[in-house]
Amino acid sequence: MTRTYYRLLLAPIIVAAIILACLLAPDIALAEGDGSPIPYGDYMVNADAALSLYKNDAGAPSELIQAPRTYIVTYSRYDATLYTLGYFSVNYGGEEYYVKINDMQSLCTRYDSSRYGALSDIAGVKTAYSIAASDLFSGDSKNDISVYQATHTAGKISAMSPDSRVTINSPEIDSVKGMVTVGGATYYRIHATVSVFGQNISVDGYISAADVTDPLFKSMSIGSAPVNDKLTAHIAAKDEELNNKPAVKPTPEPGDENNGGDKQSTSNNLERIVLSIIIGVLCVAVVILIFRPGRKKKNS
Numbered sequence: 001m002t003r004t005y006y007r008l009l010l011a012p013i014i015v016a017a018i019i020l021a022c023l024l025a026p027d028i029a030l031a032e033g034d035g036s037p038i039p040y041g042d043y044m045v046n047a048d049a050a051l052s053l054y055k056n057d058a059g060a061p062s063e064l065i066q067a068p069r070t071y072i073v074t075y076s077r078y079d080a081t082l083y084t085l086g087y088f089s090v091n092y093g094g095e096e097y098y099v100k101i102n103d104m105q106s107l108c109t110r111y112d113s114s115r116y117g118a119l120s121d122i123a124g125v126k127t128a129y130s131i132a133a134s135d136l137f138s139g140d141s142k143n144d145i146s147v148y149q150a151t152h153t154a155g156k157i158s159a160m161s162p163d164s165r166v167t168i169n170s171p172e173i174d175s176v177k178g179m180v181t182v183g184g185a186t187y188y189r190i191h192a193t194v195s196v197f198g199q200n201i202s203v204d205g206y207i208s209a210a211d212v213t214d215p216l217f218k219s220m221s222i223g224s225a226p227v228n229d230k231l232t233a234h235i236a237a238k239d240e241e242l243n244n245k246p247a248v249k250p251t252p253e254p255g256d257e258n259n260g261g262d263k264q265s266t267s268n269n270l271e272r273i274v275l276s277i278i279i280g281v282l283c284v285a286v287v288i289l290i291f292r293p294g295r296k297k298k299n300s
Contacts, residue, residue, distance in 0.1 A: 036078035042119060042127070043090075043108040044231070045069050050222045051107050053097035053178070054087065054155065061087055061098045062152045065178030065189050068225035070232055072111065072119065072127035073099065093128030093178070116238050125230040133173040136188065136212040142170045147205040148187060157182050166203055168192045173207075181222040185209070188217070 045051045047069050054061035067073060073090040082089060087098040111119065119125055144167045148160040160182055177189040187206035194201050212218050 034078050035080060037083070038075070038088075038105070039110065040076050040078075041113070042072050042074050042111040043104065044111050044228075045071055045073070046107055046109055047227070049107040050181075051099065051103055052156065053090075053092055053099060056089065056096045056098055060155070061085075062155055063150075063157045063180070064097065066180045066222045067092055067178075068129050068222055068227075070228040071129050072228075072231075073097075073104075073108065074127070075104070093130065095177075115242070116235055119231075122230060122234050125234065126228060129178070129225055129228075131176040131179070131188065131217070133170070133176050133190070136173075136176065136207075136214055136217050137170045138214040140170070140213055142211070142213060143167075145170060145207055145211050147190075147192075147203060148208060149205055150182075159183070160185070160187055160206060160208075163205060166194065168194055168203060168207075172203075179220070179222060179225070180206070184221075186221050188212070 045067050049069055051067040051073065052063045053065050053067055053073075055064050071092075073092045075088055075090050077089050079089055082098065083101070086101050088101060088104050090097055090099050090104075113119070119127060146162040147166050147168055149163050150157045151159040151161060157180060172192045172194050173190050174193055175191050177191065179186060179188050181187075186209040188209065189206050190204075192203040194203050209218055209220060
């Protein structure tokens with residue numbers, strides 16, 4: 001094959017590669033993320049809300065508990081399949097749950113760590129509302145407590161029914177996973193270990209607030225749960241500190257007439273025009289170099 005043939009073959013390939021690389025560069029940069037529609041981070045339940053947390057069963061998510069106002073859910077993993085079903089995956093109190101997309105966006109506000117600092121740096125702050133099993137009974141003991149199971153309608157708890165197969169004693173409750181208010185009545189989700197004929201059986205379900213003995217928890221609802229006082233106090237103090245600082249006039253950007261900048265056009269359109277000109281010049285230069293006639297050999 002002649003040198004001219006190679007030049008003809010390489011010319012359009014090189015020019016196309018240059019143009020394609022320049023055109024795709026912005027899209028490649030944008031595609032580096034994993035597609036999450038909202039930023040990762042900590043989200044605080046709004047002061048007038050309660051956030052329903054669903055069992056992490058992608059096939060049929062069902063409500064388990066509710067996160068009270070001012071507490072934190074952490075969003076750190078995007079699942080495209082889960083998103084198409086209408087849920088985000090979050091962590092609350094060290095456990096994974098699902099949250100409805102609409103609830104996350106309307107009932108929560110992203111915690112601004114750049115303004116308020118890392119949650120781990122706030123002394124005594126709690127991200128989840130935790131309840132000790134002994135606190136429900138003021139340290140006392142109570143026997144034959146009914147265990148309730150939830151009935152769900154469209155994923156939400158619509159009713160609670162006592163499980164006739166089992167009752168528990170308060171010392172058998174290992175942990176309290178959270179709380180939920182259904183139809184004006186509050187229930188605490190618990191895990192218990194019950195001994196039956198010498199064998200330990202795990203029991204997961206709910207106990208009614210009506211069956212606990214501590215006055216605070218007996219009358220509590222998800223809306224009256226204590227606020228996250230350490231966190232709310234920290235945010236209020238930081239807001240006051242920052243709002244009372246003297247205003248700093250921003251450094252004027254080119255083209256920003258409002259802040260005293262020069263009247264210049266710095267729009268993306270201008271940048272694209274300049275970039276297009278540079279690309280065009282490069283393409284022409286490449287073509288000229290490729291098709292530049294070689295020196296003729298002198299006759300011997």
